Amino acid sequence: MTLPNADRARHSLSDSRLPDPAGARRGEVTRAATPTVAVLGAGLAGLAAATRLVREGYDVTVFEARERVGGRVWSDSIDGPDGSLAIERGAEFVLYGYEEMRGLLDEYGLQLVETGMSYYVREVGDVGGVTTDNIVAAGRRAIQLVGDDPDVQTSAEEVLQQVGDDELVDALRARIEISAAAEAREVNASALRHIASIEPRPSWRVAGGNQSLPNAMADAIKDRVRLGQKVLQLEQDPTGVAVTTDTDTNRFDAVIVALPLATLRGTRSPVLDMPDWKRQALDHLVQGHAAKLHMPLSLSPGTSAVMSVGDRFWTWTARSEDGSVGAVLNCFMGSAPALAAYGQDALSVGWAAAVRALRSDLDFAPGSDAVLTTWSDDPLARGAYSAMGADASSADMESIRRPVGRVFFAGEYADPDFTGLMEGAIRSGHHAASDVAVALSAHTNRSL
Structure with missing residues (x-):
């Protein structure tokens, strides 16, 4: 239903309360009309929430500002000497513990390809x-120093200072800062349990490109996804939420916000009326900054993974679907200072030169253009993935996931166990969908 502007009054998001999902009774929903739910963002988090709610019988509309789905999962191609080569301009590796992502891949008939190299080493x-x-x-040693405390409130840098040898510690620091896309002084020491765990486990990518998964999910709910629809404002009152895009305004019983972290914290965020407890929790997260560079090679190399400590980037070559190693070098640079060291205008040229110096073992294709992707410059993302800040706690993560009235939250930043990862995005979407279903069920049953 479209509302004229005169019929919409401004309300704080905290004015309208549904029953807390954690305390609501689960069960069969009795309702006269199908509840409507808007999902803001068609990345993995938003699509995970939307597809689950559609399956449970809700009337769902997904608003996506881009002309494609996937968000920061973006599969593309690069011209090589022997034709087009697949590349991932956003999230790339499927890792151990990605149980919900693997479940979705099975559901949509998608396969994984083992890269032949290890993300971890x-x-x-x-x-x-x-x-x-x-x-x-x-x-x-660093992991031992962190211990098992789930609420470590210190930085990774403070732990590194206790490890020992400066040169060795800087190599470990580089490993952390590249993977976290943030400085070690900003990142919670708990990240060391994952980032510093350098075991030679295999890693995978989705056959046909990682974007095959969001594409399949969006196709499953077809015309419920509205591409090119940028959300400008949310207005909540006791009976629902008005979602205003650049084309119209519609009302919904509930909204799931599955937008990138930076867009929630920025002055241009459509969700400006969040209460202090929500904003404070979001401020305890670190916004990562990263770039990717893809460079064609003349010949197919072996698999590899090589890191530059000084320039805070790493490079890798990996197997394709046919089992051969693609003739393209993939590069990832992490942390704002690393990107700023080159300057935006010189990043592509300067970084490519540093890559050639680091990987003198490879034959780079002459005259071929490299492909640079910088998510911090993307107006709809304004950054890469997130990490828990040095002063973040489990209470903050609970607050980040906690709904504000009829507005719920999902995103890679909203999962405590897989923060910043594709698996975290999917889990957060499923969690938000469950909370919406429980809350709307309890609200509807109570009103009957």
């Missing part, structure tokens, strides 16, 4: 005398 290419085994030992 990276050879140091620019510091002599520091081996992978050295970094593994230092990482294990």
Whole structure:
């Protein structure tokens, strides 16, 4: 239903309350009309929420500002000497523990391709005398120092200062800052349990490109996804939420906000009326900044993973669907200072030169253009994935997931166990969908 502007009054998001999902009774919903739910964002989090709610019988509309689904999951191609090569300009690796993502891949008939290299293990290419085994030992020491406390409120840098040898510690620091896309002084020490765990486990990508998954999910709910629809404002009152896009305004019984972290914290956010407890929790997250560079090669190489400590980036070559290693070098640079060291205008040229120096073992294709992707410059993302800040706690994560009235939240930043990862995005979407279903069920049954 479209509302004229005169019929919409301004309300704080905290004015309208549904029963707390954690305390509501689950069960069969008795309702005269199908509840309507808007999902803002067609990335993995938003689509995970939308597809689950559609399956449960809700009337769902997904608003996506881009002309494609997937958000920061973006599969593309690059011209190589022998034709087009697949690349991932956003989220890339499927890792151990991605149970819900694997479940969705099975559901939509998609396959995984083992890369033949390990995301977790990276050879140091620019510091002599520091081996992978050295970094593994230092990482294990750091993990021991962190301990098992689930509410560590200190930075990764403070733990690194206790590890020992400066040169070795800087290599471990680089590993952390690249993977977290943020400085070690900003990131919670709990991240060391994952990032510093450098075990040679395999890693995978989705056959046909990671974007095949959001594409399949969107196709399953077809015309419920409205592309090119940028949400400008949410207005909540005791009976629902008005969602205003750049084309019209519609009312819904509930809304799931599945937008990137930076868009929620910015002055241009459509969700400006969040209460202090929500804003404070979001402020305890760190916004990551990262870039990816893809460079064609003349010949198909072996698999590899090599890191630059000084420039805070790593490079890798990996298997394709047919089992061969693609003739393209993939590069990832993490943390704002690393990107700023080159400057935006010089990033592509300067970084490519540093990559060639680091990977002199490879034959780069002459005259071929590299593809640069910088998510911090993307107006709809304004950053890469997130990480828990040094002063973040489990209470903050609960507040981030907690709804504000009829507005619920999902995103890679909203999962405590897989923060910043594709699995975290999917889990947060499923969690938000369950909360919406429980809350609307309890609200409807109570009103009958």
